[in-house]
Amino acid sequence: MEFRTFDIQGPALIDLKLLQDDRGFFARTFCTQEFEDAGLTPAVIQCNMSYNYKAGTIRGLHQQIDPAPEAKLVRCIRGRIIDVIVDMRPDSPTYLQHVKVELTADNRQALYVPEYFAHGYLTLEDDCEVTYQVSHAYTPNTERGFRYDDPAFGIDWGREIAVISDKDAAWPLFADRDDVEKPAPLPAPRQAQLKEDA
Template sequence: MIFTQTALAGATIIDLERREDERGFFARTFCRKEFADAGLDPMVEQCNLSYNYKAGTLRGMHYQVAPAEEAKLVRCTSGAILDVIVDMRPDSPTHLQHIAVELTQQNRRALLVPPMFAHGYLTLTDDAEVVYQVSETYTPGTERGLRYDDPALGIDWPVEVAVISAKDAAWPLLSEQGISA
């Protein structure tokens, strides 16, 4: 695996190190030791699969707070998504900054989302499938969220949001949560 640190401390892009021959290729997608050697927490508590029928489907922006903060390793296994994360760590020098990474079936790239980062994605194709390895179980009462279109975040979504859950559309703006940008 090839680990590339992003501008947001702890957020890491993970590319495959492919071993190719006439059959195709083989690549490791997760290795506890390699993650630890790269200074990343390799804990996986559960794995999730999300299938999305239509391009323009937005899921997010979600995160969990103590005592159930979670890291996620996100990979698009079919289609394409724009994966966006926002640093919600109050004492971080990059607090409320975000990055966007295109994850596709073709690039086979993954994004490691550290604890206390809001995470969401927009599908760029129909039939997009996303697999998450998560460090903590879903814990009702600890989930928080951000509005995907909050002007204080300034996230530039490349296609119009066509499908979104009522819950995700109703997250309050940062200003309504008492969080200042």
């Protein structure tokens, strides 16, 4: 695997190294030692899959907080998605900045989502499937969410949202919340970039 980092500390975009022959290819998709060597949390306690009928379906932004924060490894195994994570670590110099990548069944990339980041994705095709490896068992009372269109994050999803759950549409705006730290003034929204030397 090849681990590429961003100018936000913690997330990584992971490319597979394909061993190809006339049959096709073989690739390692996860390795505890390689994750540890890259400074990533290697624990996998639970694996999840989501299926989405329609292009324009959005899920998120979701976050797991103490005492059960989750690191995630997200991969699109059918179709194409825009995957977005937002740095929700109040003590981080990149607080509220976001990473946006396109994950597809063809590029076979995965996005590593550190603990305390909010995560969401938008489907770009019908019939998308997404898998998640997570570092903690799902704990309902530790879940919170954020609006996909919150101006505090400034995320450009690149297309109209066609399908969203009532729950995800109803999250309060960041500025109106009392359960998150709000520095004054709020930092300008910014999308992180892959490091050039990666």
